[in-house]
Amino acid sequence: xxxxxxxxxxxxxxxxxxxxxxxxxxxxxxxxxxxxxxxxxxxxxxxxxxxxxxxxxxxxxxxxxxxxxxxxxxxxxxxxxxxxxxxxxxxxxxxxxxxxxxxxxxxxxxxxxxxxxxxxxxxxxxxxxxxxxxxxxxxxxxxxxxxxxxxxxxxxxxxxxxxxxxxxxxxxxxxxxxxxxxxxxxxxxxxxxxxxxxxxxxxxxxxxxxxxxxxxxxxxxxxxxxxxxxxxxxxxxxxxxxxxxxxxxxxxxxxxxxxxxxxxxxxxxxxxxxxxxxxxxxxxxxxxxxxxxxxxxxxxxxxxxxxxxxxxxxxxxxxxxxxxxxxxxxxxxxxxxxxxxxxxxxxxxxxxxxxxxxxxxxxxxxxxxxxxxxxxxxxxxxxxxxxxxxxxxxxxxxxxxxxxxxxxxxxxxxxxxxxxxxxxxxxxxxxxxxx
Amino acid sequence: xxxxxxxxxxxxxxxxxxxxxxxxxxxxxxxxxxxxxxxxxxxxxxxxxxxxxxxxxxxxxxxxxxxxxxxxxxxxxxxxxxxxxxxxxxxxxxxxxxxxxxxxxxxxxxxxxxxxxxxxxxxxxxxxxxxxxxxxxxxxxxxxxxxxxxxxxxxxxxxxxxxxxxxxxxxxxxxxxxxxxxxxxxxxxxxxxxxxxxxxxxxxxxxxxxxxxxxxx
Numbered sequence: 339x340x341x342x343x344x345x346x347x348x349x350x351x352x353x354x355x356x357x358x359x360x361x362x363x364x365x366x367x368x369x370x371x372x373x374x375x376x377x378x379x380x381x382x383x384x385x386x387x388x389x390x391x392x393x394x395x396x397x398x399x400x401x402x403x404x405x406x407x408x409x410x411x412x413x414x415x416x417x418x419x420x421x422x423x424x425x426x427x428x429x430x431x432x433x434x435x436x437x438x439x440x441x442x443x444x445x446x447x448x449x450x451x452x453x454x455x456x457x458x459x460x461x462x463x464x465x466x467x468x469x470x471x472x473x474x475x476x477x478x479x480x481x482x483x484x485x486x487x488x489x490x491x492x493x494x495x496x497x498x499x500x501x502x503x504x505x506x507x508x509x510x511x512x513x514x515x516x517x518x519x520x521x522x523x524x525x526x527x528x529x530x531x532x533x534x535x536x537x538x539x540x541x542x543x544x545x546x547x548x549x550x551x552x553x554x555x556x557x558x559x560x561x562x563x564x565x566x567x568x569x570x571x572x573x574x575x576x577x578x579x580x581x582x583x584x585x586x587x588x589x590x591x592x593x594x595x596x597x598x599x600x601x602x603x604x605x606x607x608x609x610x611x612x613x614x615x616x617x618x619x620x621x622x623x624x625x626x627x628x629x630x631x632x633x634x635x636x637x638x639x640x641x642x643x644x645x646x647x648x649x650x651x652x653x654x655x656x657x658x659x660x661x662x663x664x665x666x667x668x669x670x671x672x673x674x675x676x677x678x679x680x681x682x683x684x685x686x687x688x689x690x691x692x693x694x695x696x697x698x699x700x701x702x703x704x705x706x707x708x709x710x711x712x713x714x715x716x717x718x719x720x721x722x723x724x725x726x727x728x729x730x731x732x733x734x735x736x737x738x739x740x741x742x743x744x745x746x747x748x749x750x751x752x753x754x755x756x757x758x759x760x761x762x763x764x765x766x767x768x769x770x771x772x773x
Numbered sequence: 774x775x776x777x778x779x780x781x782x783x784x785x786x787x788x789x790x791x792x793x794x795x796x797x798x799x800x801x802x803x804x805x806x807x808x809x810x811x812x813x814x815x816x817x818x819x820x821x822x823x824x825x826x827x828x829x830x831x832x833x834x835x836x837x838x839x840x841x842x843x844x845x846x847x848x849x850x851x852x853x854x855x856x857x858x859x860x861x862x863x864x865x866x867x868x869x870x871x872x873x874x875x876x877x878x879x880x881x882x883x884x885x886x887x888x889x890x891x892x893x894x895x896x897x898x899x900x901x902x903x904x905x906x907x908x909x910x911x912x913x914x915x916x917x918x919x920x921x922x923x924x925x926x927x928x929x930x931x932x933x934x935x936x937x938x939x940x941x942x943x944x945x946x947x948x949x950x951x952x953x954x955x956x957x958x959x960x961x962x963x964x965x966x967x968x969x970x971x972x973x974x975x976x977x978x979x980x981x982x983x984x985x986x987x988x989x990x
Contacts, residue, residue, distance in 0.1 A: 570853070574825060577852035578782045580874035585788025588877040592795050613874050620854075 346514045350507055357503035364495050372488045380480055381450060381458065387419050388460040388473035395423065399466050402432060409435040418479050426468040442472040456481065516540040520547070529555030530562060569623055576616045583609050611645070611674055618667035618731055629661040629738060636688055643670040648677045654688040658695055660739055660761055668735035669699075671728035672757060676701040685750060694763040698746060698756060705753040715745045732759060740764075774818035774888060774931065775799040775949040779809050779834075780850065781826050785873075789821070792877040797911060797924055797931070798884075799952035806834050813838065816945040817845050818935060819884055824851035824862065832865040839866035846887040848880070885909055892935055899934055901989045904973050906934050913973065920972050925950060929965045930988075933978065937989035940981045 420437035442459045456477025528534040539545045587606045636652045644650045681703035733743040739761040746756030780786035781804045790802040803809045822831035849862040854872040862870045897909040905914040932949040
């Protein structure tokens with residue numbers, strides 16, 4: 339199952355996308371504005387230059403040379419503006435030294451005109467001889483100026499925008515920190531220990547969340563206290579009579595005749611069985627799902643669990659990590675089942691299967707028909723199943739170990755019964771009941 | 774051993790009393806702390822105390838005894854099996870903790886273990902001169918040969934050997950051997966001492982004139 343989406347990642351993604359869109363929009367607006375402003379500025383410069391030239395040309399009209407291709411004397415220099423004086427026959431009679439020898443415009447049109455090669459031309463009529471003045475700016479120069487300005491302003495905007503985006507990401511992360519802290523506080527919160535109570539809310543939005551969690555915790559604590567009180571009462575109410583029965587039977591066995599002893603022995607065995615079941619039930623009831631996991635040696639554990647009438651062979655391959663008390667309860671009940679249903683021998687195997695640890699118990703009893711086994715297997719998957727106590731306990735214990743209980747197709751030999759406890763099985767469905 | 778049993782459950786209390794008597798112990802059974810309090814000054818070898826009693830907590834009672842300097846070994850018998858309960862029970866001053874339901878045979882074995890610990894004796898067998906006493910098997914050997922004892926003789930030897938090296942007064946010895954329901958005549962005690970000396974050797978039990986009897990040096 340993939341993890342749910344992260345709020346922080348979602349916010350960061352939205353912020354990044356918004357920032358990128360914002361930057362693109364800003365860049366576009368800046369580019370258009372700059373282009374417009376630069377063109378205005380260049381046009382103004384062009385017009386101003388033309389008007390200055392106009393004055394000069396009018397004042398010194400008679401002193402200036404005239405003729406086809408004649409240029410004004412000037413030191414070698416780069417010209418960003420060129421100018422021409424064109425006579426009525428459309429001949430260039432005077433020009434700047436980089437200006438073309440042909441007119442910048444094919445026909446006189448006062449004011450601004452766009453010429454070839456993206457050049458911009460400002461045209462003015464001179465007062466003498468029907469001459470006109472063309473002042474032009476080469477297209478590449480205008481483009482270069484325009485893009486330089488756009489580049490500089492755009493880069494500045496991009497840098498500022500990027501800086502802001504990074505700063506905002508950082509702020510988002512910081513703003514999410516209280517949520518992370520709240521998660522840790524909730525994780526550490528134990529309703530039964532006042533020391534772990536949630537601290538006052540760090541943000542206004544957490545006030546209701548905190549109140550809801552605290553209220554839930556208090557309800558759980560009350561329920562837990564009630565269950566613990568019940569468990570303690572049940573433990574006392576169940577264990578003491580059992581101890582009395584044990585003691586009375588021990589005396590009766592000492593005092594009984596040899597004829598009566600087998601009957602008392604059977605009664606004592608029944609008391610032992612009842613003890614195991616009661617202990618398992620109390621253990622499971624009080625476990626609260628908090629496992630005390632440790633490495634387990636089945637060879638050490640099993641001799642304390644199996645009934646005397648059942649011969650158990652242990653085959654452990656690989657490690658077994660489980661809660662020893664819960665596992666003991668499950669195994670004791672499964673062994674009890676083996677004995678009750680007619681088995682005299684069983685094999686308990688432990689082997690790894692991928693990440694899972696599999697405990698398989700096979701016995702030599704009469705086993706089950708295929709139909710009965712299928713029905714039993716289906717019942718095991720239900721929380722309110724009507725399976726026997728032994729299997730139900732074992733299923734709960736498997737569930738508590740993130741695993742499941744499965745029925746095997748057979749047992750030892752031709753018949754027999756088999757169950758498999760798969761612990762730490764990632765493929766197991768959620769446990770149907772509390773362990 | 775002379776035992777004080779505090780258990781309010783009739784079936785369990787009676788069962789334990791009878792079982793332990795069959796094991797050769799002297800058992801005074803009470804169902805309330807108040808009754809036990811009146812006899813605690815008696816010379817008991819061990820106290821068997823239920824946690825939950827009608828008039829109070831057996832564990833707190835043991836804690837009170839320890840505070841008053843009573844060092845008699847004690848076992849808590851309880852249905853409480855949580856780790857925290859076991860820790861609390863043992864920290865109250867109890868020497869052992871047994872969770873119900875338990876086999877009476879285990880209780881008897883734990884009593885023997887508690888007795889050995891209180892006598893700073895590691896092995897279940899104890900040797901005094903030529904006499905060897907096996908408390909777990911309730912057997913006595915003299916120079917390797919098993920010697921048969923009556924129940925009362927065994928109780929007397931058991932009481933003295935548990936206090937080896939110490940003088941035990943006649944009244945205390947009588948109480949240890951007979952409890953409240955037994956004989957009170959010191960003559961009977963002297964007859965048992967005489968028989969023990971005859972079976973195990975005169976040097977085993979020393980008479981400390983005016984004070985009582987002692988076993989070992």
